[in-house]
């Protein structure tokens with residue numbers, strides 16, 4: 031499928047089938063993430079896949095409690111990808127201070143979207159999750175508290191009986207200019 035059609039097809043999936051995800055497919059998605067570009071080729075990421083049903087249940091119970099309850103649909107996702115933000119190279123950290131740009135977050139965003147688009151191509155649904163109890167994530171998975179977990183991805187097969195809403199986006203002409211800022 032042409033990339034633009036894959037991009038148009040992708041939606042945030044919040045209704046999952048009770049069907050496990052093949053490890054082989056996950057490995058392909060992780061390979062797509064691994065190959066992402068990053069500032070100074072820092073590759074400031076590592077990925078922890080939670081696909082053990084018992085661990086995932088406990089993980090979701092702790093991670094989406096209290097104010098994070100709105101994301102408890104993740105309990106039905108057979109896989110949660112935990113994206114750990116690792117330390118960038120020294121030069122990138124210095125450049126980030128001078129530029130006031132969190133390059134590592136750009137890097138993570140690219141890598142994770144590689145994962146998401148590869149998942150889409152393999153027939154998997156995903157949802158980015160930025161609203162969660164980070165302390166609980168680290169405690170449940172024995173990730174040192176000094177590490178940063180900026181994002182999770184829920185992964186699974188979409189329950190097609192529940193339709194998607196329309197894509198809501200700004201019009202291209204309202205966000206695009208050639209040669210002069212609007």
Ligand SMILES: Cc1cc2nc3c(=O)[nH]c(=O)nc-3n(C[C@H](O)[C@H](O)[C@H](O)COP(=O)(O)O)c2cc1C
Nearest residue numbers: 040041042043044101157158159160161162181197
């Ligand atoms: C960085 C980031 C964080 C997000 N966090 C959440 C979240 O915590 N819960 C949720 O349901 N969706 C979350 N989303 C999904 C967005 O709500 C969704 O991408 C947006 O509404 C557009 O819809 P679409 O993905 O179906 O095109 C997040 C998306 C991004 C990129």
